[in-house]
Amino acid sequence: MSRLAKYWAFMRMGYLTYLAYRFQVLMSFVSYLLIIALNYFLWKAVFAKHQVIAGFTMEQMMTYVVIGWSARTFFANRIDRMIGDAVRDGSIAMDLLKPTNFQLYHYFRAFGRAVFMFLFMTLPIIIVASVIFPVSLPSGKLGPYLFPLSVILSFFLHAGISYLTGLVAFFTRNNEGVLRFKQLLVEVFSGVMIPITFFPDWVQNVLFWLPFKYIAYAPLRIYLGMEPLSKVHQGVLLQIMWIVIIYLTGQIVWHYAIKRLEIQGG
């Protein structure tokens, strides 16, 4: 089998798995609409007395919230949990038998899920939410073209972070705390929850050196046309840089992780 066909098969598997959970997906869709609604009321209250807060107008903020939470359904993944579960129940042995790069296997399987989510969550949410809430189209010259690219990069960046987190399961039996800590970092510092311009300056300075804000904050700024051209290019390049760094780190850590693995039972 050619390499490409192999990863296509993993993608298909990831996609098909979710077809079985239609009702859950529908409920998840409702949940996302509820989060967006809550954010809508909150931000409306926040902007009641202000024109611009932390560099955002009310209109930009609403778009930020809707597009941000919708994009989250696309770039979210369960890689960390899947690796943890596989190590715990021993099914990792089956994964290891596959003549493939373990990291890419997880990336592409998750990408299949992301494609499913894009069709049945991201798009429907954007459509329904833009009917109910004030959402603007991508602005600037590059927004409409570079935003989709940037969100696809977000997926691979987040997949890498989850993969690294998942590998922790090889070193400790109880990885729940680590998984949650990663979730905390991503939720808070990716910018989905609140734009990072709301944080104190020193936090923003620290975030400059970390990959998290390139998951959501950077692409959303591109969507809103809030960055000059040079910064847009820089943002996308930094996303690619982080994807490569994290991928390579994953390869190195894997090298050590696999030596720690002991599968129980028989």
Next chain:
Amino acid sequence: MRRALFYINLLRAYLSNSIKSRLAYREDFLSGFIAGAMMQLIGVLFIVSLFVKVPSLRGWRKEEIFFIFGFSQVSLGLFFTFFSNLLELSEKYIIEGNFDRILLRPLNSYFQVITERIYWEESSTILVGLSMMSYALSRMPLNLGIGDYLITLGLVLAACTIYLAIFTILVSLTFWFNDRGSVVSVMLMLEGFSRYPVTIFNRVVRVILTFIIPYAFTAFFPSMYVLGKGRYSIYVWMTPVVALVFLSLALLVWRQGARAYESTGS
């Protein structure tokens, strides 16, 4: 009377068992506790960063919002700690057929499902909520007496009862309709609305939260005992009434559901 004593004795036995079994796996408890605390921290960090840039929300000061937020977390945390097992009804009891075992014993089925597992690690939510409430109280010149604290405690218990009632009704539906907890997750998402003053929402949402899904009574209205300065006092005293009415309704639905239960067994 003897029946009540019998149940109290049982409860004592169940609780001491549950503490013992939890102490046997201290590492799991600690990891679960930290994991839970980190999830709570996401919401807290959101509200903290919001108030870095915004002095007030539709006239509500930071301290007041923190108090309401904390109140909702304490009552939700109590629900999670002592009643979480209810949320497992569909998966653990109905689909896996464990409800047969429950019905075989000459004990109330609701009592059994609740007490079979206490989630001590969920007390992290209570702790986070209490910290927010005490922070808020320390920053407001309120002059509360011991009686006020006792009444607040009573209101917290009433609020927890409302959560219990809402989720009992929801999970009871799974006696009739097969669902692996996705409706529950929507309701947990909606719980986010209870952390904020209902005055930030529009009329429709306010009516829903007050009269249909009474989340306004799980934090905002009872908080007005301390914060209201006489406003909403009728709603404050309605809180225990709402709790009792919904709990009676919930018990009714549960009883009907348990009757309708058909074993999956073979």
